[in-house]
Amino acid sequence: MRTAMGVERIGSAELKDLVAGGSTLDLVFPVASLARLAALSPSAGHETSLRASLTFQSGSAGHLQVDSQVQPQVQLRVAGAVDLACQRCLQPLVLPVAIEVLLTMVRSEEKAAELVDAFDTVLLEDGELAPAQVVEDEVLAWLPLAPKHSDETSCGRDAGLISGEMHRPLAGLADLLGRGDRQGDG
Ligand SMILES: [Zn+2]
Structure with a gap:
């Protein structure tokens, strides 16, 4: 297996x-190496990685052709995990x-336009x-x-309820995103 580097x-x-x-190329990308994804991660992506498998093919094998020119294709599989901040509890x-x-x-973009909706x-x-870049885009x-955590009971489970965690700069976002607790008597 070749490394992403x-x-x-x-x-x-x-x-x-x-x-x-x-x-087929098998590659491993630490999320930390993918800047746009790492920016979404509370740990800057240092804890997770993604395995990508790219299988190349000529594009002539049974797929509908939009024009006479066969375009090479790549079957991309990505597995692994990314760590994000839950938008309900911010954990x-x-x-x-x-x-x-x-x-x-x-x-070229022109060629992409010719292929219309039939292909990604x-x-x-x-x-x-x-x-x-392809892996990160996908x-x-x-x-x-x-x-968000799959259900509300999972939310905040690691936070120890109200704690020093609430001093994090992002804590205010919880109120902005909160449901139903607006001052609504105007
Ligand atoms: Zn949550």
Whole structure:
């Protein structure tokens, strides 16, 4: 298994080989290495990681073709977890990640537009693929807008009720997001 450090970008020549060979790359990304995801994490992503498996294929195997030009594809699977702040109690919430998506690799926005809605696409930059960016994009798109513990009884369980935790700068957000306790007698 190659580490994420070794494959910040997959060059166009290597990409061609991977597609031709139907190869699979298994990569591990500490969430801390994915800046946009780490920014959502109370621990800055230091506690969780994501495993990504990228299986390349020529795109000619039985998938409907929009035009005569076959676009190479990558089957992306992401597993692992991200830690986020629960938007109800603001305590850490570990969200298991399980994503599987088939992405068509395109070289330009114009080509992506030609493929209409039939495909999820990933845009290559100068013919190169940036796996970390693709993984992060897909996970961000998959995340719930307001992650919360599955039920209210799980909320605040680690907080020890009212405690020094309430002095955290984000504690005020709980009131903003709170349900039903507005001053409503205007
Ligand atoms: Zn919660």
